[in-house]
Amino acid sequence: MKVEGLNHVNIVAGDLDRTVAFYETVLGMKAETIPNMPAGFDGRWICDEGGLPIIHVQKHNPLRHGALGARDGTTGAIDHVALACSDFAGMVRRCAELGVPHRVNDRQFGTLRQVFVTDPDNVVLELNFAGD
Numbered sequence: 001m002k003v004e005g006l007n008h009v010n011i012v013a014g015d016l017d018r019t020v021a022f023y024e025t026v027l028g029m030k031a032e033t034i035p036n037m038p039a040g041f042d043g044r045w046i047c048d049e050g051g052l053p054i055i056h057v058q059k060h061n062p063l064r065h066g067a068l069g070a071r072d073g074t075t076g077a078i079d080h081v082a083l084a085c086s087d088f089a090g091m092v093r094r095c096a097e098l099g100v101p102h103r104v105n106d107r108q109f110g111t112l113r114q115v116f117v118t119d120p121d122n123v124v125l126e127l128n129f130a131g132d
Contacts, residue, residue, distance in 0.1 A: 008056050009081050011123055016059040018120045020044050023055065026100050026117065031057075080124035088113045088129035
């Protein structure tokens with residue numbers, strides 16, 4: 001067995017609509033209904049430009065996830081999720097226009113540029129722009 005790549009990241013959303021709107025508006029991604037979603041679960045696939053679902057946003061369910069913001073030991077913490085992106089200047093401009101707090105990291109070596117934003121559920125996103 002070998003790991004061949006990351007399939008997706010699951011984010012539990014306190015407000016599903018607000019989280020979906022963030023990914024669509026700020027990052028320009030597209031939310032899709034999850035086919036064959038089990039009863040009692042509400043969520044969306046957040047898809048990249050090629051239509052691949054890479055982020056699974058799931059509505060908070062207190063029976064499954066515990067109290068919102070509480071740690072019951074069933075899941076671990078994620079420091080950040082890194083996404084490969086293009087159009088660095090366009091992303092910085094979009095954040096400024098939408099009033100989205102962001103931090104630019106122009107690395108001191110190589111050609112990688114980064115923009116850090118935080119989604120409505122306090123998940124830090126590292127947006128990587130290689131040679132952009």
